Amino acid sequence: MSKKEELLSEIKKLRRKIGSVKVYFNQHKTDSRGMGYYFDENDKLWKSYVCGEFYFITKKSENEIDVIERLYDSVCEEVEAYEKPLEKIKKIEPKLQSVPIVLNAQSCGSYAIGYFYDPETKHWATYHNDERGSSLYSYYDCEEEAIVEVYKMVKIEYKLQQH
Known part of the structure; x- marks a missing residue:
């Protein structure tokens, strides 16, 4: 089995652990929560990407394996986020400086991260209030x-406070 086949096989196994996040192989998608890789004919480069609230290229390379490896890393990061996220939030929360975490309730205050059920949209909403x-x-x-x-937001906020 080639390196490419091994990586793609591992990604296919892992993607079952990442909820509704889609993984696209050699397809360029920007309209849904997901990640993938593709060949950009304009730039003549392979690119891996992540899309959701924002779309961004995570790697560009002339080598397809390089971007598949980056996609594998992105999938692994997503799998890590799905493994007991509430426990991880509660471990990080005491270390955050002046950013309250609000679970299952809405906060209008400045600097808050949280989620709640929105009866108007009939969806779960997450939010990040700035200063x-x-x-x-x-x-x-x-x-x-x-x-x-x-x-994920709490983890990023914590990393930002460390620098």
Whole structure:
């Protein structure tokens, strides 16, 4: 089995552990929560990407294996986020400086990260309020997906505070 086949096989096994996040092989998608890789005919480069609230290229290379390896890393990061995210949030929370974590409730205050069920949209909503009181909301079909997203935001916030 080639290196490419091994990586793709591992990714296929792991993608069952990442909820509704889709993984695309040699396809360029920007319209849903997912990640993948493709060949960009314009640039003549292989590219791996992640899309959701934002779309970004995670790796560019002339070598297909390089971008598949980056896609594998992205899938592994996503799998890690799905493994007991609530427990991880509770471990990080005491270490965060002045950023309250609000679980299953809405907060209008500045600097807060959390999630709640929105009866108007009939979806779970996550939010990140900044210091000016503006909020970034994302919506999910199930509570687990919302908790995973909160964990990712908390993890990023913690990393930012470490630097």
